[in-house]
Amino acid sequence: MEADGLTNEQTEKVLQFQDLTGIEDMNVCRDVLIRHQWDLEVAFQEQLNIREGRPTMFAASTDVRAPAVLNDRFLQQVFSANMPGGRTVSRVPSGPVPRSFTGIIGYVINFVFQYFYSTLTSIVSAFVNLGGGNEARLVTDPLGDVMKFIREYYERYPEHPVFYQGTYAQALNDAKQELRFLIVYLHKDPAKNPDVESFCRNTLSARSVIDYINTHTLLWGCDVATPEGYRVMQSITVRSYPTMVMISLRANRMMIVGRFEGDCTPEELLRRLQSVTNANEVWLSQARADRLERNFTQTLRRQQDEAYEQSLLADEEKERQRQRERDAVRQAEEAVEQARRDVELRKEEIARQKIELATLVPSEPAADAVGAIAVVFKLPSGTRLERRFNQTDSVLDVYHYLFCHPDSPDEFEITTNFPKRVLFSKANLDAAGETGTAKETLTKTLQAVGLKNREVLFVNDLEA
Structure with missing residues (x-):
């Protein structure tokens, strides 16, 4: 730690924070403490808030503005129910992948056509939504929508990961500030969507999935039937349910780096989550290093400014002391000069008096004079x-x-x-x-x- 420029007191706080929170990476512990000005109590309370799903001090207000999120499928790892490990409930099975050359060409053409058709329909849908017809989707109480979803989800599924108890904007800001992965889960009525029921009942309830999500990510969720959920659904372009996306800071921008569409086994979801986090952890590590360097530079500049200010004050005090000494010497010289002038004036005054008083001296009588x-x-x-x-x-x-x-x-x-x-x-x-x-x-x-x-x-x- 000394190589990182930390004092013994700061190193001790890093170790205490690591013991209290259980965070294994000491660099993360150090970064959190630096963001909280090395206040161990405040930093620990913030970590408790995160673990309990409550907004931190960085996103305490519900009026906080959400950072822009880049949604580019070419920059995302996309997983679907049709991939290995995926599963469907009451789903018409898809046809096998063709093995002949002609069949492969047809399969590729069909895939490209479906992709562009899907993209085009999403764009048209977005323009239609901009044109009107969304008065009923006006978001008036985003926090209320989220808390209602969490209460209903916890009642229906007792085994669950911790959901972030704040708005989508708050979750984004906390994830950006804390440099953590954010999982956004959009929920749909499980009574009408068997895949959603299976995903929530079996996959998200698995202990391995719960532990991984609670430890490595922030989890935010909402029902798309609510205005807040519907707005987020439009912004991240959801095509099927259940759907989760993973958002992370990458090259100083918040972007969707992973998309998980459809139901899958707990083991497969865990593998997919690990795949996305491992592929993008380097960006968060770089962001932490950049932030640490900025903090170090700011701290160094502040220390230099303080040292310069102290040096300036010391120089000013030295100059004042020199001025006091010069004043004392000048006053002493003036006092000596004044004393010299007083002596001269006194001598002049005495000489003048002697001249004046000489006229008052009586004449000397003769030796034989009477009396x-x-x-x-x-x-x-x-x-x-x-x-x-x-x-x-x-x-x-x-x-x-x-x-x-x-x-x-x-x-x-x-x-x-x-x-x-x-x-x-x-x-x-x-x-x-x-x-x-x-x-x-x-x-x-x-x-x-x-x-x-x-x-x-x-x-x-x-x-x-």
Whole structure:
């Protein structure tokens, strides 16, 4: 099975289906499962429907249209009651086949004449039927006609094969879909037709015939006295009763491949059925192989499409991921650039502020000026600055001086050495416009904050 391209799960389903149905050909089991999308339960139920004569899911509607059936006697195996194994009841015996050359010529001429006469009468009958007179044969309930025939047949003949419980069109569609042989049996009143009675009572009731028909074919039947039976009788050209025809798919067309006319023994009917099925099984096998190849091709194409779709989705996801990575890199670069611009803007702003605040720095008093004190500043770089201020100068004036000095950090606080006190902090400056306490602290004079002459103040870098 692995050589057929089946997975282990599909192979297991084929084996299970074979065990459940008893179908010996594993290729048939595989084909049935493929048609049902490998649904084991649905496939098994369909086989039960077929065995019980019920239409399958493919022909469930009674409005289904029947496929055209080719009826060409030159393409059919024709069997009659006059052939070996045939029999007649209350029939005038036919004359022996002549043995002389003249008699043989006459026999052949007579046979050809009868054949063409029969064909001509069938054509004339068909045109007459088309012309009218068939109002009483209008088919209004084909399924009802079939079911009525089956009920009456089962009551009259307890031993019987399984008849398909659907219309002729349904039977044709199921046979075509399931790639099975379809036997069409047209029934006529057995009370008036002894051959029909003998055929149904003795031949179709034989166990060997029943088993073969139920196993290898679909059997559809109807009484020609009903509109459905009469319509089918016209389409397959019945000349005598009992008559059965075997229909099969051949070269992608449904056609009659076998015709069984007249009564015969069960053994002879079985031989004839086997002869027709054996001669035409190759066509069904080819159809199964073609269908399997189409299904395989469709499955392969679907798998390829799914693989392509998955590959496409994967490529799209990869592209989205690459785009996200590019966006992340771009955002990071933009953030770095923005930070750089912010730093530059801040430096520019600080430079501008230093220029503006330089005008606010009070002039340095003389060393001997009254109220002048010298203050020593120790910068973070270790540089020592010394500058004189008036005791009346404010803490903010000291800040302006340090802020505008080129060696001073941009953000800083001013503290005393011991005990440590914060004379000025950036927080005080930022809050000066919001709270009165902060503003009051910055406007205090150096004398008010207790700053003495030669006192050392530390400038602490807040950005370090």
